[in-house]
Amino acid sequence: MPLLEVDHLRVTLQTSRGAADALREVSFTLDRGQTLGLIGESGCGKSITALALMGLLPEGAQVAGSMRLDGRELSTLPEADWCRLRGRRIAMVFQEPMTALNPLHTIGRQIAEPLRLHLGLSAAAARAQALRLLERVQLPQAAQRLDAYPHQLSGGQRQRVVIAIALACGPDLLVADEPTTALDVTIQREVLDLIEQLVREDGMGLLLISHDLGVMADTVERVMVMYGGLVVERGPTDQVFERLAHPYTRGLFAARPRLGLRHARPGGGGDRRGVRLATIPGRVPELADLPRGCPFAERCAVVVDDCRAGLPPAVAVGPGHDARCLRVGVPLPAVDAAA
Amino acid sequence: MTAPLLGVENVSKRYRLPRERLLAAPPEVQALDGVSFTLQAGRSLGVVGESGSGKSTLARLVMALEAPTSGQVRLEGEDLHALPPAELRRRRSALQMVFQDPYGSLDPRRTVLQTVAEPLAVLLGAGRAEQRERAAEVLDAVGLRAADLAKYPHEFSGGQRQRIAIARALVTRPKLIVADEPVSALDVSVQAQVLNLMQSLQDRFGVTYLFISHDLAVVDLVCDEVIVLSEGRIVEQGDPGALFTRPQHPYTQRLLAAVPGMKPRVRGSPALAQNLPQRPSQPT
Numbered sequence: 007m008p009l010l011e012v013d014h015l016r017v018t019l020q021t022s023r024g025a026a027d028a029l030r031e032v033s034f035t036l037d038r039g040q041t042l043g044l045i046g047e048s049g050c051g052k053s054i055t056a057l058a059l060m061g062l063l064p065e066g067a068q069v070a071g072s073m074r075l076d077g078r079e080l081s082t083l084p085e086a087d088w089c090r091l092r093g094r095r096i097a098m099v100f101q102e103p104m105t106a107l108n109p110l111h112t113i114g115r116q117i118a119e120p121l122r123l124h125l126g127l128s129a130a131a132a133r134a135q136a137l138r139l140l141e142r143v144q145l146p147q148a149a150q151r152l153d154a155y156p157h158q159l160s161g162g163q164r165q166r167v168v169i170a171i172a173l174a175c176g177p178d179l180l181v182a183d184e185p186t187t188a189l190d191v192t193i194q195r196e197v198l199d200l201i202e203q204l205v206r207e208d209g210m211g212l213l214l215i216s217h218d219l220g221v222m223a224d225t226v227e228r229v230m231v232m233y234g235g236l237v238v239e240r241g242p243t244d245q246v247f248e249r250l251a252h253p254y255t256r257g258l259f260a261a262r263p264r265l266g267l268r269h270a271r272p273g274g275g276g277d278r279r280g281v282r283l284a285t286i287p288g289r290v291p292e293l294a295d296l297p298r299g300c301p302f303a304e305r306c307a308v309v310v311d312d313c314r315a316g317l318p319p320a321v322a323v324g325p326g327h328d329a330r331c332l333r334v335g336v337p338l339p340a341v342d343a344a345a
Numbered sequence: 346m347t348a349p350l351l352g353v354e355n356v357s358k359r360y361r362l363p364r365e366r367l368l369a370a371p372p373e374v375q376a377l378d379g380v381s382f383t384l385q386a387g388r389s390l391g392v393v394g395e396s397g398s399g400k401s402t403l404a405r406l407v408m409a410l411e412a413p414t415s416g417q418v419r420l421e422g423e424d425l426h427a428l429p430p431a432e433l434r435r436r437r438s439a440l441q442m443v444f445q446d447p448y449g450s451l452d453p454r455r456t457v458l459q460t461v462a463e464p465l466a467v468l469l470g471a472g473r474a475e476q477r478e479r480a481a482e483v484l485d486a487v488g489l490r491a492a493d494l495a496k497y498p499h500e501f502s503g504g505q506r507q508r509i510a511i512a513r514a515l516v517t518r519p520k521l522i523v524a525d526e527p528v529s530a531l532d533v534s535v536q537a538q539v540l541n542l543m544q545s546l547q548d549r550f551g552v553t554y555l556f557i558s559h560d561l562a563v564v565d566l567v568c569d570e571v572i573v574l575s576e577g578r579i580v581e582q583g584d585p586g587a588l589f590t591r592p593q594h595p596y597t598q599r600l601l602a603a604v605p606g607m608k609p610r611v612r613g614s615p616a617l618a619q620n621l622p623q624r625p626s627q628p629t
Contacts, residue, residue: 047532048503161396190395191559195603217533220606261537263562265589265604281566282544283537289502290532 007077008035009178009211010059014071015081017058017235019293025068026293028054029235031317032071038178041205041212043226043243045219045258049290051235052215056183059213060098061088075179094124097172099201101184103164107156113140113167114152120174139170143200162193166200173204180205183215198225219262223247228326231255234291234301236317241327251329254302256338260284300330308333348422349383350520350553351407356380356416358402358577376402377413378577384570386520389547389554391568391585393561393600399577400557404523407555408440409433420521438468441514445526447506451498457484458494461513468517483512486549487542504535508542515546523555528563540567561604565589573597 017029029051036042044052057063059073061083073080075095083091100106108116117139118132127135133152140148143166156164165185172180182201186194202225205212214226222229223243230240231252239252250256261283288305297303299314306313312332320328323335358377365372377399384390392400405411406418409425417424420436428436441464444450451460461483462476471479481491487508498506507527514522527543528536544567546552558564564571565585572582573596581594592598 047534191561191605192395192599192603194605198605218605219533220604223606258533261534263537263540263560263566265562265565265601266586267562267566282541283566285537285541286534289504289535 008037009076010036010213011074011077012059012072013074015055015058015073016070017054017063018068018070019054019064020066021292021294023292023294027235027296028067028293029058032235032237034230034237034240036179036211036213038211039206039209041202041214041226041228043222043229044213044215044232045217045222045229046232047217047258047290049293050232052217052232053183054235055232056098056181056213056215059179059181060092060096061085062092090124093120093172093177094175095177096179096181097175097177099165099168099172099180099182099185101187103161103168103188104156106168107164109156112153112155113159117167117170117174120171124175135174136170139174140167142173142204143167143170145170161189162197165189165193165197169197169201169204173208176208177210179211179213181213181215184217185214186221187216187218194221201225219247219259231258234296235293236301236330238302238331239327239329241324245324245327249323249327251323251327251334252302252331253306253308253333253338254286255329257284257286257305261286300332306333307339308336348419350386350421351384351555352417352419352422353380353382353403353407354417354419356403356406356413356418358399358406358411359414375577377406379416380574380577380579381416382572382579382582384521384553384555386553387547387551388570389556389568391564391571392555392557392574393559393564393571394574395559395600397576398574400574401525402577403574404442404525404555404557407521408442408523409437434468438464438517439520441517441519441522443507443510443514443522443524443527446530447503447510448498448530450510451506453498455497456494457489457496457498457509460498461494461509461516464513464517479516480512483515484509486515486546487512502535503531504538507531507535507539511539511542511546515550515552518550519552521553521555523557525557526559527556529558529560536563543567561589561600573600 013033015029015032016027018025019028032055044055046052058069069081114133114136117136121127121132121135137148137152140151145151145163145166185201186197189197198221216222226243229243229246230237231254233254239246239255250259263283286305291301297314299316300318303309303313318330318332320330321334322328356377357379359373359375362372362374392403394400406413412426418426420439425433458480461480465471465476465479480494484491484493489505489508528539531539540563547554556564556568568585571585571588572579575596581588581597589601592601
């Protein structure tokens with residue numbers, strides 16, 4: 007039995023324009039020691055997936071389908087049971103280390119809180135354990151820092167504290183939602199290396215959410231590309247990045263600035279004048295406007311009428327690699343720079 | 346020879362930190378230390394470095410929002426910080442800024458027209474009709490419609506808001522636009538649209554950019570020159586192509602090595618190498 011099994015998950019949110027599906031047909035499994043990434047732009051359903059797994063969906067959200075942790079159904083779990091689960095079996099690292107910590111409490115107290123709550127440790131034992139955790143996330147001068155407040159730490163140090171809190175009770179599943187987006191590039195690398203190392207040592211399952219394709223390539227074994235609440239492509243990271251089977255995945259890659267881009271372009275010759283990034287026309291649809299068919303149809307260069315008829319089925323394009331696209335294998339028009 | 350559009354000469358800035366003890370002198374931090382560079386009209390200069398390296402301090406000094414502790418910031422040869430206040434005020438229309446967060450940099454209670462036309466009224470004393478006309482003109486230039494003038498920021502997406510912020514910066518027909526992480530808060534596909542827009546506006550109007558970013562690939566794409574700041578000093582400067590291919594300073598090498606997608610696992614896969622950024626060949 008896999009650690010986490012998500013099957014045909016559908017999440018419906020109440021928006022100002024009526025009920026709208028934020029997630030559709032999301033299915034995946036994640037086992038201990040495995041790493042899975044979620045890629046996509048804002049509004050594609052990455053964070054809603056994370057919140058669903060944490061039982062933290064907004065008020066009025068409806069969940070259909072199933073999410074099972076070690077075989078236990080989560081989608082119907084009462085809030086009291088969620089409280090026992092959250093922070094103990096499933097833990098989350100949030101994007102903003104500035105706002106994820108309580109500015110009024112010392113970091114020692116914040117790390118000790120789940121230990122006392124979930125594991126019933128005494129104040130002294132929790133404090134000793136908090137120190138060990140701070141050392142484990144390699145916070146310099148950990149012993150002196152136990153009584154420090156969040157504002158006395160830098161962004162990278164705060165994110166280490168957030169990770170220490172997440173790890174406190176030895177969770178089986180770690181959900182990290184853009185854990186390094188607010189950090190400098192060198193700090194980002196350190197924090198990602200730390201998460202990778204801890205996941206490996208503890209044999210946790212890692213669900214990493216990021217819009218940064220490079221971060222994904224470095225960190226996770228498998229990725230799922232999301233668009234309009236749908237997993238449009240998934241597979242082993244290197245296969246997905248090599249094949250780029252879905253037009254959206256391809257568009258994401260083409261739009262990304264890359265070092266040496268203007269030298270690589272034919273006629274670029276190192277002169278940046280006239281060198282433009284390829285763009286995906288249009289923008290991410292609002293949830294309430296999602297069409298019945300493929301959500302990417304309106305922006306797709308190779309769309310045909312059938313794409314709008316209904317959700318495209320997942321087509322296998324390689325071992326463990328599939329794409330929800332009727333046009334897999336159809337060559338895209340040369341990705342020209344937008345004027 | 347005409348003076349460069351922007352000349353920064355040996356600029357230093359020290360900030361006084363809050364007092365830690367009652368009787369001790371307050372500690373100081375050296376945010377910039379002897380920074381010099383020039384920027385010719387119509388070109389783009391990238392400034393890269395980590396948080397705390399002095400990037401934003403440099404932006405504030407160039408925008409004449411703060412005075413340097415020592416050194417000079419010259420706009421077309423004139424020392425901005427030596428100008429009388431009334432004169433400086435007149436010069437401000439030549440300097441505009443685009444901020445990182447398009448959600449925080451637009452007033453939610455003001456329409457696009459009020460936001461975009463405000464610099465015209467404040468800096469140039471333009472009348473209503475002229476304000477409206479020029480605001481519509483710049484909105485068109487950034488790919489929005491004149492009908493959007495009556496709308497409020499919340500009616501726009503992040504990318505559109507950043508277009509509004511760019512329109513506000515363009516409306517006074519500035520010579521220099523300081524862009525402080527203008528695309529860091531945007532999604533990949535939106536980021537590409539905004540970067541392309543900034544480049545075509547430069548081709549059309551000849552604006553000069555001081556482009557601050559922690560993203561080396563973005564700077565490589567849009568800038569003619571780049572300076573690398575570390576702890577308030579320029580540690581390396583030059584053409585981005587050369588600088589990012591053969592970084593000389595250890596700090597630049599460290600920045601480059603940390604760019605995601607450059608780990609050995611990825612580098613080893615030949616297929617991936619086509620899609621992900623190449624690691625520039627390092628000097629041995």
